[in-house]
Structures are given as C-alpha cells and as structure tokens.
Amino acid sequence: GENVEQHPSTLSVQEGDSAVIKCTYSDSASNYFPWYKQELGKRPQLIIDIRSNVGEKKDQRIAVTLNKTAKHFSLHITETQPEDSAVYFCAAFTGANNLFFGTGTRLTVIP
Amino acid sequence: EAGVAQSPRYKIIEKRQSVAFWCNPISGHATLYWYQQILGQGPKLLIQFQNNGVVDDSQLPKDRFSAERLKGVDSTLKIQPAKLEDSAVYLCASSPGQPRSYNEQFFGPGTRLTVL
Numbered sequence: 001g002e003n004v005e006q007h008p009s010t011l012s013v014q015e016g017d018s019a020v021i022k023c024t025y026s027d028s029a030s031n032y033f034p035w036y037k038q039e040l041g042k043r044p045q046l047i048i049d050i051r052s053n054v055g056e057k058k059d060q061r062i063a064v065t066l067n068k069t070a071k072h073f074s075l076h077i078t079e080t081q082p083e084d085s086a087v088y089f090c091a092a093f094t095g096a097n098n099l100f101f102g103t104g105t106r107l108t109v110i111p
Numbered sequence: 112e113a114g115v116a117q118s119p120r121y122k123i124i125e126k127r128q129s130v131a132f133w134c135n136p137i138s139g140h141a142t143l144y145w146y147q148q149i150l151g152q153g154p155k156l157l158i159q160f161q162n163n164g165v166v167d168d169s170q171l172p173k174d175r176f177s178a179e180r181l182k183g184v185d186s187t188l189k190i191q192p193a194k195l196e197d198s199a200v201y202l203c204a205s206s207p208g209q210p211r212s213y214n215e216q217f218f219g220p221g222t223r224l225t226v227l
Binding site for chain 2: 004006034042043045046049062088091098099100101102103104
C-alpha cells in the first residue's frame with residue numbers, strides 16, 4: 001500500500017521567514033496531492049493541492065512543488081505570519097483511490 | 112452551504128463498552144469517509160461509502176468496528192467493544208463526486224473518543 005512520509009515533525013520559524021515541509025510517497029500511481037491545515041481542536045482544511053501533471057502551483061504565500069520522478073512533494077509558505085501556526089498534513093491520492101496522510105508537521109511562527 | 116455535521120463532539124467510555132458516532136454529510140455529497148486520527152498522527156481511512164454502498168473497508172477492524180449508511184445520506188460508526196487503543200478523534204468527511212477521481216474532501220469537526 002501507499003506510504004507517505006513527512007518531515008520535519010516540528011518546525012519553528014520567525015515571523016516573516018519561509019517554511020518548507022517535505023513529503024515522499026511510495027505508490028507511483030498516486031496522482032493527486034493535497035495539503036491540509038489543522039488548527040488545534042479543529043477539522044483539517046484543504047489549503048492547496050497539486051495534480052500529477054503539474055510541477056508547481058502557487059496561491060499567494062503558499063506554493064507546492066511536485067517531483068514525480070523522485071516521488072516527493074513540498075509545501076512552501078513565504079512571509080509566515082502567527083496565524084500560519086498549525087499542524088500541516090500532506091496526503092497522496094493513490095491508485096487504489098484512497099487518500100493517505102502523512103504524520104503531520106507542527107509549525108510554530110514566532111512573532 | 113452547511114458543513115459536515117458530527118455528534119457527539121466528545122465521548123468518554125470505559126473499555127469493553129460500546130459507542131456510536133453519527134455523521135451527516137454535506138447535502139448532495141455521494142461519497143462519505145470515516146477516518147481515525149490518533150493523537151500526533153495523520154487521519155487514517157477506516158471506511159469509504161459511495162451512496163449507501165461500501166467502496167473500501169480494508170482498514171476497518173471488522174471484529175469490533177462497524178459502519179452503515181443505509182439511506183445513502185447519514186452514517187453511523189460503531190465500536191463494540193472498545194479498547195484503550197481506540198482513543199482517537201473520529202473524523203467524517205464527504206465529497207461530491209465519484210471515488211475514482213479525486214474530489215476535495217470536506218471534514219466534519221470530529222468526535223473525540225477517550226477510552227478509560
């Protein structure tokens with residue numbers, strides 16, 4: 001089955017700096033890669049996604065890159081703000097039509 | 112539009128007791144998912160429904176977990192009997208389309224289960 005690994009597990013950055021979270025996946029048939037933000041005690045919410053026919057996608061301060069050959073994808077947050085503090089999960093939609101989540105990265109933005 | 116509703120929000124039970132969770136998906140969403148999220152981990156899919164049929168329940172511990180979506184709308188997830196390791200947040204999600212092409216999944220607020 002699919003195995004999604006996510007690093008780092010915790011990340012602290014100063015306000016205004018950039019944050020990068022990396023994920024790898026094992027199923028070469030995976031074709032869709034969403035990123036979710038989960039604030040403490042709240043539901044996961046989709047913040048950006050990328051399909052396997054695209055290498056990069058950007059939405060304001062958030063960008064995602066995908067390297068299909070290496071089977072890894074990354075989330076980039078620029079100009080971080082305190083409200084970006086949360087747990088971020090990557091996920092891969094596999095050839096078996098299931099969504100597998102990474103283990104999460106707790107991002108703390110220090111004012 | 113109204114979001115995915117779940118109840119109860121919190122539940123505390125003792126091991127070997129039974130518990131049931133309820134989910135009402137977004138109106139018109141054909142696909143419904145139940146996930147288990149253990150503290151410090153990502154959500155893990157337990158079961159996926161398309162209308163009232165099961166699409167995938169390969170990760171559901173069937174000796175103690177059961178789920179149904181009889182009329183293709185609301186769903187219930189039951190644990191009987193509960194074990195300590197079942198302590199987790201149980202998330203329900205729904206999506207509008209066919210399961211074989213990805214559609215955004217909208218999550219409910221979850222039910223936090225504590226088994227003592």
